Amino acid sequence: MxxxxxxxxxxxxxxxxxxxxxxxxxxxxxxxxxxxxxxxxxxxxxxxxxxxxxxxxxxxxxxxxxxxxKRNSTKIPHFLSLVDIYKQVTNYYTPRTFQIEPKYSKGLAEPDIYTEFNGTSFFIELQRNVYSQKVMDQKIERYAGLRYSNDFKLKQFPLVLMVTSTRYQIKNKDVRVFQVESIHEFIRNVRKSSKTTTKPAQPVIKYKLG
Missing domain, CATH: 1.10.10.10 (Winged helix-like DNA-binding domain superfamily/Winged helix DNA-binding domain)
Known part of the structure; x- marks a missing residue:
């Protein structure tokens, strides 16, 4: 080969x-x-x-x-959507790493993707279904739990990038969450934000959604 x-x-x-x-x-x-x-x-x-x-x-x-x-598994569209996220990222950057469904201890977050690009690390959550606010709050709490667990060793906890067509009320001081409909939208917003600031900082780290 x-x-x-x-x-x-x-x-x-x-x-x-x-x-x-x-x-x-x-x-x-x-x-x-x-x-x-x-x-x-x-x-x-x-x-x-x-x-x-x-x-x-x-x-x-x-x-x-x-x-x-199974060749008719209901998980197939989900995994194909994760491939599409990879393709979107590689339109702009070459990821340092791109891991599908990293595993952590039971009861902690279950991200769809862990990746690093543009000097920043991300957990990516692909939300193909609509969840209740309660379920979403529990999901974010599991990310907070991961941050302070022994499972995660990096000094800086990744940003949580939620790809979703639904907007949730997320208020958690321990986890930074960005909600966008696509990676394309996220990158456009990052670049727009970086053009409007005069501080010489990494735009992804400083970027906040309105």
């Missing part, structure tokens, strides 16, 4: 599942005929047992070899 083959397999292991067009965008975007090239490579990798394919979606979806995820 070449480096691109191994990179595709590594991404499938990280994201659990990826759509054909996700793989095209991430690994074949600079080629003259990206879709044709991707189809040939993915067909070969599937034929050789290096990856697995499901034809339940169009375009097809791909899984790492040995995946136990």
């Amino acid at each position: 070449n480096k691109r083959d191994m990179a595709i397999i590594k991404d499938l292991e990280r994201f659990r599942v990826m759509g054909r067009d996700d793989i095209v965008a991430i690994h074949f975007g600079k080629l003259k005929n990206p879709v044709t090239s991707a189809n040939m490579v993915l067909k070969r990798l599937a034929r050789d047992g290096q990856i697995e394919v499901s034809k339940s979606f169009s375009p097809f979806t791909y899984f790492p070899a040995g995946s136990t995820m």
Whole structure:
């Protein structure tokens, strides 16, 4: 296998599942005929047992070899949305790390993503459903619990970036939460904020939503 083959397999292991067009965008975007090239490579990798394919979606979806995820799992759209968040981030920055569903002790926060870019660390929560205020308060309290637990060792606790079309009343002095509908919106707001300040500070750290 070449480096691109191994990179595709590594991404499938990280994201659990990826759509054909996700793989095209991430690994074949600079080629003259990206879709044709991707189809040939993915067909070969599937034929050789290096990856697995499901034809339940169009375009097809791909899984790492040995995946136990059901091919009609209701979790598939969720994981595909996490891939989309990755693609949005990489439109602007190359993440230092991008971890899917990091695990901490029981009772603490369960982020969808931990990532670092632009000199800042983030927990990203993808909210595809609408939750009650009580449930959201409990979710944020678990992040506060994580901050003061032995599970998290960094000096600066990550910002919590909540990707949601619903706005919640979040008031917690221990956790900084930004609510946006997309990574694109967040980056636009960060850049807009950085243009209006004269202080030489990192815009993400100083940025506050109105």
